[in-house]
Amino acid sequence: MKKTILKAAFCFSLMAAFSSTAISCSSSDDETTETVSTVDPNNFQGKIAAGTTVTLDPSKVYNLKGKLNVENGATLIIPAGTKIVASEGATYLIVERGGKIFVNGTASSPVVFEGSTHKQGHWGGIVILGNAPSNRSASGTSTSELGELIYGGTNQGDNSGSIKYLVIKDSGFKYNPEKEFNGLSLFGVGSGTTVSYVAVIDGADDGIEFFGGNVNADHILVLGVGDDSIDWTEGWQGTGNYIYAARKKQYQTAAEPGNRGVEADTQDTNANTTNGNGASNPTITNATFLGNTGGSESQGLKVRAGSNGKFENIVLANFSTGLDFETDRTLAWFQGASYIKNLKFVNVATKSKAKNTAGTAVDISAVFTESATTVGAGSTTALPDWAKGWSGVNSFDTTDAMN
DSSP: OOOSOOOHHHHOOBOTTOOSSEEEEOOTTTOOOEEEEOOOTTSEEEEEOTTEEEEOOTTSEEEEEEEEEEOTTOEEEEETTOEEEEOSSSOEEEEOTTOEEEEEOOSSSOEEEEESSOSTTSSOOEEEEOSSOOTTSTTSEEEOTTTOOEEEOSOTTOOOEEEEEEEEESOOOEEETTEEOOSEEEESOOTTSEEEEEEEESOSSOSEEEESSOOEEEEEEEESOSSOSEEEETTOOOEEEEEEEEOOGGGOOSSOOEEEEEEEOSOSSOTTOOSTTOSOOOEEEEEEEEOOTTOTEEEEEEEOTTOOOEEEEEEEESOSEEEEEESHHHHHHHTTSOOEEEEEEESOSEEEEEEOTTSOBOOOTTTEEEOTTOOTTTTTTSOOGGGSSTTSOSOOOGGGGOO
């Protein structure tokens, strides 16, 4: 143990249960540093206080027993090869605005979060709050449905840290009839944050959901989640590049009929909002979405509530409907603008459909272009090479995404 001066009140809102990992603390009045062994891998929960940096030990398995909160001004560093095993229930990791998380996985040694039992919805998930805009208010801020903390602001380039080579399994705990966790929830996260090589496997709700913000994400693998693979709302204006998402037919139930590659919204209470960040307008490229043709809501891209967007090099397979648009505002954005290019439909019953606000069917066949050479995430419908190994998945039988 390296010791200078310990200011306990400054260092510890971490629970007394924390032991065996380095924590660095500093104070504004004496600039001293303290390194202590105080994180208990067998009872990993509590608060990482402002001014504190916690670095986990990859040789240990951390048992997440409840809520772990990275406060404003605190930093959590998770080295390559670290495993976190979550107890059943509302067990989750949340990073507040101004807090930072560094998931430093590698292709050979990813960081893994998983449930103590492997099943959908066993534990919560990972929640990150940033200072980039949400359109739920004119100020760009709101309160997160997960964790009930303030997120958003005006800093589009806000930096919440870096996530690389992260695997999230068994997430999506439902903590009331209306709310459940996603694998990774990004609330007002800015473009200064890195999200790269993330796998969400066998979660109960969405794989990744973007609540506003400007964060960019690449090399995303979503397999066997209960609802939408990728979801966005509240004015997300980042990019998604290289996405492979596939349904698993064993998770298609009457209680969970959602079967969408993408669910795109602008804002749940005002489809025409111009608050804060304006309408959602991400750019999605090099993506493959595999659905389940037996799903009652089997849609490749469900674009609604006025969401804008740009899509290119997209493969949609095993859906009842490939593109499903709604509302006049959505149609006005896409019609005649060449914002959906180079699509390939595989085993899709209806390529596209749309209704305007009055409920009248609209022909949108001219909105998109098709290409026989489109490869999507890299291998048309097959699991691409970039998704193999680090994710724990080396092959995927695409018939498992079909009825």
